[in-house]
Structures are given as structure tokens and as C-alpha cells.
Amino acid sequence: MAALHAQGGLAPEQVRVIPAAAGGPKGLMLLRLDQLIFGDWLKNSTAPVHLVGASIGAWRMATACMADPLPAIQRLEHDYIHQRFEPQDGRRKPTARQVSEAFSGSLQAFYEGHVQDVLHHPNRFLHVVVSQGQSLLSQSGAVRTPLGFAAAFLANAVSRRHLNHWLQRGIVTSEQTPALPVRDDGMVTHRWPLSMDNFMLTVRASCSIPFAMEPVQNIPGLPEGTYWDGGLTDYHLHWGYDLAPDEVVLYPHFQRAVIPGWLDKSWRRRHAATAALDQTVVLAPDPAWVAQLPGGKLPDRHDFVTFANDFEGRVNAWLSAVNQSQQLADEWQAWLQKPDMRRVEPL
Numbered sequence: 215m216a217a218l219h220a221q222g223g224l225a226p227e228q229v230r231v232i233p234a235a236a237g238g239p240k241g242l243m244l245l246r247l248d249q250l251i252f253g254d255w256l257k258n259s260t261a262p263v264h265l266v267g268a269s270i271g272a273w274r275m276a277t278a279c280m281a282d283p284l285p286a287i288q289r290l291e292h293d294y295i296h297q298r299f300e301p302q303d304g305r306r307k308p309t310a311r312q313v314s315e316a317f318s319g320s321l322q323a324f325y326e327g328h329v330q331d332v333l334h335h336p337n338r339f340l341h342v343v344v345s346q347g348q349s350l351l352s353q354s355g356a357v358r359t360p361l362g363f364a365a366a367f368l369a370n371a372v373s374r375r376h377l378n379h380w381l382q383r384g385i386v387t388s389e390q391t392p393a394l395p396v397r398d399d400g401m402v403t404h405r406w407p408l409s410m411d412n413f414m415l416t417v418r419a420s421c422s423i424p425f426a427m428e429p430v431q432n433i434p435g436l437p438e439g440t441y442w443d444g445g446l447t448d449y450h451l452h453w454g455y456d457l458a459p460d461e462v463v464l465y466p467h468f469q470r471a472v473i474p475g476w477l478d479k480s481w482r483r484r485h486a487a488t489a490a491l492d493q494t495v496v497l498a499p500d501p502a503w504v505a506q507l508p509g510g511k512l513p514d515r516h517d518f519v520t521f522a523n524d525f526e527g528r529v530n531a532w533l534s535a536v537n538q539s540q541q542l543a544d545e546w547q548a549w550l551q552k553p554d555m556r557r558v559e560p561l
Contacts, residue, residue, distance in 0.1 A: 223553035224495070226259035230461040231395075232278075233453070234271025236445025236476065238423070239513035240468045241270035242536050245291045246543040247466045247497060248274055253284030255550065260337055264394050266385070266451060268343040268444030270294075272420040276325070279332040279340050286328075293320065295532045298525055299518065307519055314428040317421065321414050329413045339391040342408060343444030343451070344384040344419045346437075347429065351380050353440055354429050363424060366446075370477040374484075377475065378402045383447040384436070386416045397454040397490070401447065406436045420444040426515065449476040454490030463494040468512055470498045470561065487561035496561060499542055507535045 232251075235241070256263065267275035273290065280286040299308040299316060308316075325332070332340060347353070350362030366380035382402040385394060389407045396403075408416060412434045419430035419441035430441045452474040455463060465472070471485040472494075478484040504512060508531040521528035549557060 224462065224464075224550065226256050227261040228460055228462050229256070229259075229261070229263055229464045230457055231264045231266065231455055231463040232275070233451040233463065233465050234265070234267035234274045235450040235467060235472075236269030236271055236443065236448075237450075237468060238270055238515040239294070239517065239532065241274060242291065242294060242513050242532060243468050243499070243539045243542070244274065244466045245287055245536065246540045247546060248278060248287050249284055250543045250547055251464070251466065252278040253287065255547075262337045262339065262392065264339045264341060264392075266341040266343065266394060267420070268448050268451065269421050269423070271451075272342045272417050272444060273321075276332050276340055276342070276417060279335040279338045280328050281331040289324070291536060293324065295529055295536065301522065306522055310426060310428050313426060314418075314422070317427065318414070318418055321418055325414065325417075329410055333388040333408065333410070333413070334390070339394075340388065340408065341391070341394050342386045342416050342420050343448050344386060344416060344433075345381045345442040345444055345446040346384050346404065347440040347442055348378070348380050348382055351440065351442070359424065367477050370475065371481070374474060374478070375400045377447065377477065381442065381447050384441070384444075386412075386436070395456040397456060399453065399490070404437075409435055411435060416441075423515070443476070445476045447475055449473050449478065452488070452490060455493070457493050461493065463491075465494050465496045467496050467498045470496065470501075472496065472561070491561055494561075495558075497542070497546055499539075503541075507538060 265275035265278055277283060277286045277290050297320065299313055301308050302312070350358045350365065362380060366377060369376035369379055378401060382404060384404045384406055386406045386408045387394065388409070415430050415433045419433060420443065421427070422429050422441070422443050424442060432438050433441055450467070450472045452472045472487070472491060473479060473485050513532045513535050517528050517531065
């Protein structure tokens with residue numbers, strides 16, 4: 215990357231955008247990097263930086279915009295690991311309504327008294343990605359929801375642009391925030407205001423995994439409708455940005471591939487790097503390192519089922535993985551202090 219080669223490293227002032235992927239518990243592996251980046255490295259930088267996230271990525275980026283992000287990110291790590299959903303009698307897993315209500319309470323407790331700071335950070339500009347349901351997905355229901363997602367999957371298999379008939383991208387941003395310098399990629403993109411009145415519902419919508427949670431209906435300040443997880447349209451935010459030659463997108467990520475949408479996970483040909491990522495620096499763990507984590511994998515939402523009757527077992531597995539992720543932050547800090555361009559590989 216020219217910006218890195220020209221400078222022999224990376225300065226905080228070069229970072230213009232930080233994306234944050236959807237991925238549920240996988241995002242836990244990035245919180246130690248978040249602590250370093252937002253609590254230390256960018257702490258004294260006054261350069262404007264756009265923080266854009268979907269699902270858990272939205273939660274991470276909103277936390278990074280709090281007045282004192284370091285303890286907030288540490289609390290996010292603790293609270294996410296220790297969240298507990300007790301299945302109702304006779305069920306193996308909790309209902310979507312039960313999870314939605316519990317998550318709503320968690321967001322309220324986490325951000326209460328801090329939303330104003332998040333929306334008005336002097337140089338960190340938050341953008342929350344949601345997916346607006348179309349056609350069958352414009353409402354939820356026992357029949358129409360699975361049929362709608364089946365149709366969306368088939369449409370997306372033909373072309374991502376056909377996904378527009380079922381789900382459309384929404385970027386929700388505080389009104390005083392400069393526009394996100396993202397390029398047109400053929401996906402219908404709506405831009406709506408993020409405010410005190412809709413912050414909680416917007417973040418909740420961005421995290422509303424289909425079937426695991428209920429979608430959010432009629433968010434204040436947004437058009438009437440049904441809003442689903444932002445990762446459906448933009449799983450890993452594979453976007454291009456209009457940047458100056460010396461500016462970069464810094465992307466802490468839990469894997470090397472930047473997959474466009476959640477429904478693209480099955481289509482390997484869509485996992486490859488494109489020209490949209492030419493100014494993107496992805497910080498990702500080596501797959502061999504991931505294989506040494508508990509269970510030989512990153513934490514994921516299936517662990518809630520695997521450890522359905524063993525809360526302490528899941529907590530211990532996730533704590534172990536997150537503690538090991540400190541190595542990612544330590545290695546990034548060491549690289550910043552003594553850049554070694556041999557460590558920078560093409561995507």
C-alpha cells in the first residue's frame with residue numbers, strides 16, 4: 215500500500231475510516247485492539263475519523279465514541295461475555311422475543327447517560343448500518359419471514375443488486391456528522407438521521423439477527439417499516455471510499471476475507487479482495503493462531519446452543535479466547551513502534 219510505504223508506517227492522522235464487521239461473538243476478538251486504538255493510539259488525534267459498523271460492529275463503534283472509551287470497551291467485553299439467556303421450560307434455546315427484550319435492556323443500561331457524548335464526539339463520527347425490509351420482509355411473520363429470506367437468498371445468489379428487492383441498506387448518522395465518503399456500489403443506500411430519540415432502537419435493529427431476535431418496527435426519524443440486522447446487506451462492509459492518496463481505512467477484523475453481505479458467505483468467489491479495498495489496512499489473525507483457540511475456532515453465536523446448559527463453560531471458553539486476543543493488540547502496538555513492511559501482505 216502506497217500510503218504505508220511512503221510513510222514507513224502509519225500515523226493516527228492518516229486514518230480516515232474504521233469499519234467494524236457484523237459477526238456476533240467473533241467481534242469479541244477485536245475488543246483488545248479497540249482498547250489500544252481508541253483508548254490510546256487515537257486518543258490525542260484531532261483528525262476526523264468515520265466509524266461505521268453493523269451488528270456487533272455498531273455496538274463496538276458506538277462505544278468507541280463515548281467520552282472515556284477505554285473503560286467502556288472493557289465493560290463491553292465483560293457484559294457481552296457474561297450475557298445470559300435462560301431458555302423457557304422445555305426449550306433448548308431462548309425465544310427471539312426473549313433475546314430481543316434482554317438485549318434492549320442491556321443497551322439501555324450500557325448507554326444510558328452517554329448517548330449525547332456518542333452523537334457529539336468532536337472528531338469520531340458514528341454511522342450505524344441497518345437493513346430495511348422490502349416486499350415480504352417489510353413485516354415479520356411465522357410464514358413470511360422464512361419465505362422472504364429464502365427469496366432474498368436466491369435473488370442474492372444471482373446478483374447482490376437483486377438483494378435490493380428484499381433488503382436495502384440504511385446508514386444512520388447523527389445530523390451534525392459529515393457524510394460518509396463511501397462510493398456507490400449498486401446497492402440501494404438510504405441515509406437517515408441518528409438522534410437521541412432513535413439511538414437505542416437503531417443500534418438494536420443493527421444487531422437484530424433474523425430468527426435469533428425480532429426485527430425493530432418503525433424507528434423514530436426513519437420511514438415506517440421493519441429493520442433487520444445491518445450485516446444482512448453489509449456483513450463485513452466491503453466498501454470503497456473517496457480518500458486522499460495518503461489516507462487509509464484501518465480495519466480490525468477477525469478474518470482476512472472481507473465478505474460483502476451475510477448472504478454471501480456461501481459464495482466463495484465474493485470473498486476475494488477488490489479494488490474497493492486498495493486503501494484498506496486489514497488487521498486480522500493468522501488462521502493457524504485461530505486454530506489454537508478453545509475449540510479451534512473464534513467464539514460464535516452457536517456457542518449459546520453448545521453451552522446451553524453450561525453457562526460457566528461458555529464464559530470460560532470466551533474469556534480464554536479474549537485473553538489470548540491480547541496478543542493481536544500487542545503485536546499491532548509493536549508494529550506501530552517499529553514498522554516492518556515485511557509483515558504487510560496483500561489481501
